[in-house]
Amino acid sequence: MVHIAFLAQQTLRLVLTEAGYVGTIKGVEGEPVVIYGAAYEHQESILGIDEFAQLTNSMKMEHSINLDTAMLTSLDTGYLNKRLAMGKIRYVTQLTLWTGSQPSRFDLSSGLGRRLMFLFFIPTAEEEAMIRAARRAGKNVRAPADKLNDIRHDVTDIMTKLKHVTKVKFSREFYMVLDKMGIPHYEEDLYERMALGYTISTHNFGTEIEVKMDERLKMLINTSNEWRNEIKRGSEFSQAVSVIKEMTNCPLTDVKKRLSNMGWTWQKSTDIINIMARQGLVSIVKDKSGVGGRPKEIIIINE
Numbered sequence: 001m002v003h004i005a006f007l008a009q010q011t012l013r014l015v016l017t018e019a020g021y022v023g024t025i026k027g028v029e030g031e032p033v034v035i036y037g038a039a040y041e042h043q044e045s046i047l048g049i050d051e052f053a054q055l056t057n058s059m060k061m062e063h064s065i066n067l068d069t070a071m072l073t074s075l076d077t078g079y080l081n082k083r084l085a086m087g088k089i090r091y092v093t094q095l096t097l098w099t100g101s102q103p104s105r106f107d108l109s110s111g112l113g114r115r116l117m118f119l120f121f122i123p124t125a126e127e128e129a130m131i132r133a134a135r136r137a138g139k140n141v142r143a144p145a146d147k148l149n150d151i152r153h154d155v156t157d158i159m160t161k162l163k164h165v166t167k168v169k170f171s172r173e174f175y176m177v178l179d180k181m182g183i184p185h186y187e188e189d190l191y192e193r194m195a196l197g198y199t200i201s202t203h204n205f206g207t208e209i210e211v212k213m214d215e216r217l218k219m220l221i222n223t224s225n226e227w228r229n230e231i232k233r234g235s236e237f238s239q240a241v242s243v244i245k246e247m248t249n250c251p252l253t254d255v256k257k258r259l260s261n262m263g264w265t266w267q268k269s270t271d272i273i274n275i276m277a278r279q280g281l282v283s284i285v286k287d288k289s290g291v292g293g294r295p296k297e298i299i300i301i302n303e
Contacts, residue, residue, distance in 0.1 A: 016049060018067040021074075025086040032086040039074050043093040052101035068112055071097070075115035076189075113231075117190055120227035122242040122262075158200060166207050168196060173213040181225050191221055237281075240272050244282055244301045252284060252297040273299070 016038065023037035038047055049055055055067070074080050074093050082089045097116070123131060174195060178188060195211045198220065230238040240259065247255050252273070259269040276282045280302055287296040 016055065018070060021067060022070045022080055022082050023089045025084050025089065027086060034089055039080055039093040039095050040091055042095055046096050046098055049097065049099040052099045055099065072111050072115060114186060117194060117224055118227045118231055120230050122239055124246050161205065162200065164207050165209055168209045170195070170211045171213060174211055177213055177218055177221060181222065183225065194220065194224065236272055237276065240276065241281065244299055248301040249298060252299045255299050
């Protein structure tokens with residue numbers, strides 16, 4: 001069965017429990033009443049969670065111990081089935097989850113990581129300046145009403161056309177690209193969904209949709225795969241390498257200050273950098289060019 005969802009709405013939640021995600025059943029005057037969760041309320045929308053760590057923390061609580069299982073199922077097949085003493089809740093959701101996290105706080109050991117596409121972004125000093133300027137310039141700015149109406153019209157038009165789709169197929173060239181990149185079979189579904197979304201957003205289609213490979217889609221898949229590999233290699237090391245590459249030949253103290261601005265403790269940055277030094281990824285040398293005082297330690301990335 002092919003699930004096609006075009007997301008026209010979005011919502012943001014700060015706290016989410018298993019019951020809040022799937023739903024529950026409460027007794028009202030002796031009768032069972034189904035209280036649907038976010039996966040039902042926003043089944044054709046984007047659900048935003050401010051911080052992924054809040055989800056993983058909820059999964060450790062007794063009242064939400066099944067939250068990870070529910071998310072695994074719903075983000076994979078869309079099916080949710082929950083049995084309670086007063087009855088059962090069963091429905092299909094097309095919900096898409098958007099969330100953010102510090103790279104060093106993300107754990108790919110959970111199967112949930114195989115249901116998510118990653119955008120791996122560690123801003124350079126120049127990019128931080130651009131973000132800072134854009135944030136300030138964006139205050140009291142409203143989106144143009146005419147552009148919003150155009151977007152709503154386009155979304156409605158695509159959703160109407162999708163109701164008549166009977167078949168989705170992927171070209172031979174598409175799978176050749178996945179094979180060349182060495183995409184594991186259990187991650188192919190992620191790239192198929194990305195490619196399908198790209199196709200319906202940029203190409204005309206009728207009752208059948210054929211996903212074909214073009215240069216832009218190939219670039220998107222390749223970038224997504226690179227980001228995913230960065231996290232697989234170890235998000236903490238990837239984050240540290242990105243910072244050190246930008247700040248190579250800088251004092252070690254300055255590098256640690258930069259990492260602390262990203263949420264790292266001083267001890268953690270010290271431990272990670274020491275491990276990288278032992279592995280030969282970086283070198284720490286003494287700068288004796290200064291006059292008097294203790295020589296500064298300079299960190300250098302080893303390409």
